[in-house]
Each structure stands twice: as structure tokens, then as C-alpha cells.
Amino acid sequence: xxxxxxxxxxxxxxxxxxxxxxxxxxxxxxxxxxxxxxxxxxxxxxxxxxxxxxxxxxxxxxxxxxxxxxxxxxxxxxxxxxxxxxxxxxxxxxxxxxxxxxxxxxxx
Amino acid sequence: xxxxxxxxxxxxxxxxxxxxxxxxxxxxxxxxxxxxxxxxxxxxxxxxxxxxxxxxxxxxxxxxxxxxxxxxxxxxxxxxxxxxxxxxxxxxxxxxxxxxxxxxxxxxxxxxxxxxxxxxxxx
Numbered sequence: 615x616x617x618x619x620x621x622x623x624x625x626x627x628x629x630x631x632x633x634x635x636x637x638x639x640x641x642x643x644x645x646x647x648x649x650x651x652x653x654x655x656x657x658x659x660x661x662x663x664x665x666x667x668x669x670x671x672x673x674x675x676x677x678x679x680x681x682x683x684x685x686x687x688x689x690x691x692x693x694x695x696x697x698x699x700x701x702x703x704x705x706x707x708x709x710x711x712x713x714x715x716x717x718x719x720x721x722x
Numbered sequence: 723x724x725x726x727x728x729x730x731x732x733x734x735x736x737x738x739x740x741x742x743x744x745x746x747x748x749x750x751x752x753x754x755x756x757x758x759x760x761x762x763x764x765x766x767x768x769x770x771x772x773x774x775x776x777x778x779x780x781x782x783x784x785x786x787x788x789x790x791x792x793x794x795x796x797x798x799x800x801x802x803x804x805x806x807x808x809x810x811x812x813x814x815x816x817x818x819x820x821x822x823x824x825x826x827x828x829x830x831x832x833x834x835x836x837x838x839x840x841x842x843x844x845x
Contacts, residue, residue, distance in 0.1 A: 659833050
């Protein structure tokens with residue numbers, strides 16, 4: 615399953631809303647996660663099961679979708695949100711976990 | 723509190739075998755529904771899943787790298803070991819050890835990550 619994220623780079627102003635997209639080449643049902651990666655750090659789980667926030671993730675992060683189309687929304691962007699985001703499917707069996715190429719969120 | 727930490731060489735030569743160890747705490751790999759995965763990330767590039775070992779010692783590998791990978795666990799030491807044979811400069815990457823949790827039958831997701839270890843392949 616190929617995961618395609620768009621756009622590759624998204625320019626948004628602080629305080630505004632950002633919408634990131636992820637598309638799967640075939641249905642992954644709701645077996646999708648979103649990760650945030652800051653420079654020099656390991657990825658951090660934001661969302662799993664397509665829309666469930668992980669422990670400790672702020673409510674400004676929300677996600678939706680199922681099947682092949684997914685969206686991560688970050689409302690009221692803060693300075694620390696301008697980093698890279700990855701989607702990842704975990705639906706395949708036998709397991710073949712695949713990640714998108716990432717979306718870099720930059721300050722407009 | 724779940725923590726994982728990777729250890730191993732920072733530099734390997736082409737054709738050599740890489741051995742990485744993940745030492746974890748806060749969970750047991752004998753507990754049902756738990757796994758540990760290895761994921762890598764070349765500099766400036768995206769993430770790539772390599773292998774996963776489950777609590778029941780079942781294992782799965784990336785098809786493209788299957789012939790080069792072996793994942794094992796030592797539950798008494800709370801460790802998972804990944805070996806990768808015939809290393810090449812394209813294998814230069816940060817290698818992460820990741821805790822995996824079952825959300826449904828045969829469905830695991832990745833939640834807690836180690837800090838990662840950069841491995842450079844160069845002669």
C-alpha cells in the first residue's frame with residue numbers, strides 16, 4: 615500500500631488552521647496513524663485509529679477519514695507545530711507498515 | 723513509563739553486518755498484544771519500517787529487506803536485537819526502536835519511540 619501525502623510543504627500563518635492530507639492506494643479502513651517529527655527528534659504519535667488522539671496530545675490536533683482518504687487538522691497553529699508530519703498505515707496482512715513521504719508545515 | 727533505547731555501532735563498513743540492540747523498560751515482551759519494531763530514516767528522508775517481533779515470538783519483515791534482516795528478543799534482558807547483513811552506504815540512516823501495541827486482531831500500531839541511533843556506512 616502506497617501512502618501519498620499532500621502537499622509536500624504547507625505554508626500557514628501562526629494562529630491559523632492547517633489541513634494536511636494523506637491518501638492510501640487501497641483501503642486501510644481506519645488503520646492509520648499520524649506522527650509529528652521535530653528536527654533531531656524521534657517521531658511522536660499524534661493520532662491512531664484514524665481519529666483517536668494519543669495520550670497527552672493537545673485538542674487542537676484532530677483527524678478524520680477512513681478507507682483511502684485521511685486528514686489531519688491543526689487548529690490555531692503554534693510556533694512548535696511548524697515541523698514535519700507523517701501518516702502511516704498499519705492495515706496490511708501479512709504486515710507491511712508503510713509511511714507517507716511527509717508534509718513539512720512552515721511559517722507563512 | 724515506557725522507554726526504549728537503541729545501541730550499536732555508529733560506523734560500519736560496506737559488506738559488514740550491523741547489530742543493533744534495543745533495551746526497553748516499562749513493559750514486558752511476554753505480555754499479550756505487545757511488539758517491538760525497528761524503523762529507519764535516512765538523512766532528510768522518510769521513515770521505513772524494517773521488522774517487528776511480537777510477544778509470542780512471531781516475526782515479520784519488510785519484504786524488500788527480508789533476506790538481510792533478523793530480529794530476536796531476550797525477554798530476560800528486556801532487549802530486542804536486529805541484525806542486518808551486507809551493509810551498503812544506502813543503509814546510512816537513523817535506526818529507531820519502537821513499541822507496538824495491538825489495537826485489534828493482527829493489527830498493531832506504533833506508539834513509543836526510542837531516541838534513535840545514527841548508523842553510517844562508509845569505508
